Amino acid sequence: MAEFPPDDERIDELTTLQSIYPELVLDFDHPPIPTARIELPVAPEKPLPVVCDSDSSVRNLSHLPPLIIDIILSEGYPTERAPTFNLTADPPWLPDRVLEQLMEKGHALWEEYGGMQMLFAYLSFLEESARTAFGAADSARDGVLKLPDTLRTPMLELNEKLGKELFDKGTYDCGICLEPKKGGACHRIRHCGHVFCKACLQDYYNNCIKEGDVNNVKCLSPDCGKTGDVKVDRKKKDRLLSPKELLQIPLELETVKRYAQIKRKKKIESDPTIVFCPRKWCQGAMRTEKYPKITDVSQMDESDIEDGEPVAAPKATDQEIKFRGAPNTDRLVICEDCSLAFCKVCLAPWHGDFERCINREQKDLTEEDQASLNYILKNTSPCPTCSVPCSKSYGCNHMTCFQCKTHFCYLCGAWLQPENPYGHFNNKKNKACFQRLMDGAMGDQANGEIRFGGRRGAEQEAEFWEQEALRIQMEELGG
Structure with a gap:
C-alpha cells in the first residue's frame, strides 16, 4: 500500500466505501491498480420462480446465491477512465445477458456522473436491483427462470440454508x-x-x-x-x-x-x-x-x-361391474401384504381370465362379517354425506365427520348448517331433537338407552319389538 500516492483518490474512495460496506475486501498489494471484492446478498422481495430442465414443477426461491462484484480501478479513474466491473454468481444462476446489462449500467453511471466518484451509487443500484433478483424472471419466458439440472440441488439447499439462518436470528x-x-x-x-x-x-x-x-x-x-x-x-x-x-x-x-x-x-x-x-x-x-x-x-x-x-x-360404471367376468378385463389383483393373487370381482383365489364370476353378495358374508355389520348398524350413527360410522364417547350431539367435515346431528343423522349447527336443537319443529343437544353427554354407554332417529332409530326400534315379542312369547309359555 505504501507505493500508492498518499493523495490517491482511488484509495480514499475504496476506504470510504469499506466503512459503509464492512464486508468489502480491499486489495492494495498490486500497485498501481487497487481492486476490491464484495458479495452482495440476493433476497428478492417477491420470491423468484425457477424451473429446471427435467423438472416441470416451479420452485419459488426467497434466497439466491450472492452476486460477486470485482472492482478494478485503473490509473486515470475517476476523471479519465471508467472503472472495470466483473460480476459473477456462484453457482452461476444469473443469465449472461443479465450480467452484461448490469456491467454496462456501471459504465453508464460513470458517464452520467461526468468523471466523478460513483462506486457507492453503483453498489446502491445493485442493492436495489437485488430486490427484484436483477429482473431475471422478467426477462425470462412466462416470468419463470429456467435453470440447468446441475443447479437444482445447490440452489434449493442454499435457499433453505440462508432462510433458516435468517429465521433463527x-x-x-x-x-x-x-x-x-x-x-x-x-x-x-x-x-x-x-x-x-x-x-x-x-x-x-x-x-x-x-x-x-x-x-x-x-x-x-x-x-x-x-x-x-x-x-x-x-x-x-x-x-x-x-x-x-x-x-x-x-x-x-x-x-x-x-x-x-x-x-x-x-x-x-x-x-x-x-x-x-x-x-x-x-x-x-x-x-x-x-x-x-x-x-x-x-x-x-x-x-x-x-x-x-x-x-x-x-x-366403476354399472356395465363394468356387470361384465368384469368377461375375458380381457383386469380382474387379477395381488395383496400388498401376503402376495395372494385373487379375483377382484368374486374375491376367490385367481382362477384365470376365462372363468366367469360374479360379485359377492350379502348372503355370502361370513358369520364374523355379519356380526360386525350388525354391531355397526346398532351402535353407530352414519355421516349423512359419506356414511362413515360414528360412535360418541362424550360431548354434545353436534358432530363433525372426520372424513368429509360434514356437520350433522348424532341423534337423527340430519345435516346441520356449519354457520349455525345448534339451531337444529332449538327448533321446535325437530321434535325428535328439540332441546336434546346434551343428551348422552357422557357417551352412548354411560347414560343407558338414548332415543335415536334415522337409520339407527329404526334399528333400535326393530330390536325393541323383537325383544318385546320374545318377552310376550316367554310369558305365554310360562303361563
Whole structure:
C-alpha cells in the first residue's frame, strides 16, 4: 500500500466505501491498480420462480446465491477512465445477458456522473436491483427462470440454508402459547408462513397422530387459508403438513411413519376401486400405483393431495361391474401384504381370465362379517354425506365427520348448517331433537338407552319389538 500516492483518490474512495460496506475486501498489494471484492446478498422481495430442465414443477426461491462484484480501478479513474466491473454468481444462476446489462449500467453511471466518484451509487443500484433478483424472471419466458439440472440441488439447499439462518436470528410470538421465542426454538409452516414454537407444535401434532386425527395435522392459525368469503372457505379444504416437514419440526420418526400410514389408509378406504385381501388373517389392500407402499417418510414432501380430503377415485360404471367376468378385463389383483393373487370381482383365489364370476353378495358374508355389520348398524350413527360410522364417547350431539367435515346431528343423522349447527336443537319443529343437544353427554354407554332417529332409530326400534315379542312369547309359555 505504501507505493500508492498518499493523495490517491482511488484509495480514499475504496476506504470510504469499506466503512459503509464492512464486508468489502480491499486489495492494495498490486500497485498501481487497487481492486476490491464484495458479495452482495440476493433476497428478492417477491420470491423468484425457477424451473429446471427435467423438472416441470416451479420452485419459488426467497434466497439466491450472492452476486460477486470485482472492482478494478485503473490509473486515470475517476476523471479519465471508467472503472472495470466483473460480476459473477456462484453457482452461476444469473443469465449472461443479465450480467452484461448490469456491467454496462456501471459504465453508464460513470458517464452520467461526468468523471466523478460513483462506486457507492453503483453498489446502491445493485442493492436495489437485488430486490427484484436483477429482473431475471422478467426477462425470462412466462416470468419463470429456467435453470440447468446441475443447479437444482445447490440452489434449493442454499435457499433453505440462508432462510433458516435468517429465521433463527429473529424473535417471534408463538401463535399458540403467545410467548416470544427465538427463531431457533420455532418452526415456520412452509406453505403459509405462520410461526409457532416447536414445543407447542410437538405437543399438538403428537397427540393428533396418537389419536388418529391426522386431518388436524395442519397450520394452527384460525385464519390460515381464509379468504373472508364464507361460501368459498366452507368448500376449501385444509392443507396438511408433509411427513418431511414434520421431521423438521422435529417429530419422532416412528410418529411420522404412523401419520403417513394412517393418511394412506384413509385414502385407500375411501377409494371404491380398491379391494382387500379375502384372507381373514390378512385383509391387506390390493397393490396399486395410486397408493404405493411407504418406504422412506423423510422423502415424502408432497404438498398435497394432502389437503385432508379423500382422493377422488373414478367410480366403476354399472356395465363394468356387470361384465368384469368377461375375458380381457383386469380382474387379477395381488395383496400388498401376503402376495395372494385373487379375483377382484368374486374375491376367490385367481382362477384365470376365462372363468366367469360374479360379485359377492350379502348372503355370502361370513358369520364374523355379519356380526360386525350388525354391531355397526346398532351402535353407530352414519355421516349423512359419506356414511362413515360414528360412535360418541362424550360431548354434545353436534358432530363433525372426520372424513368429509360434514356437520350433522348424532341423534337423527340430519345435516346441520356449519354457520349455525345448534339451531337444529332449538327448533321446535325437530321434535325428535328439540332441546336434546346434551343428551348422552357422557357417551352412548354411560347414560343407558338414548332415543335415536334415522337409520339407527329404526334399528333400535326393530330390536325393541323383537325383544318385546320374545318377552310376550316367554310369558305365554310360562303361563
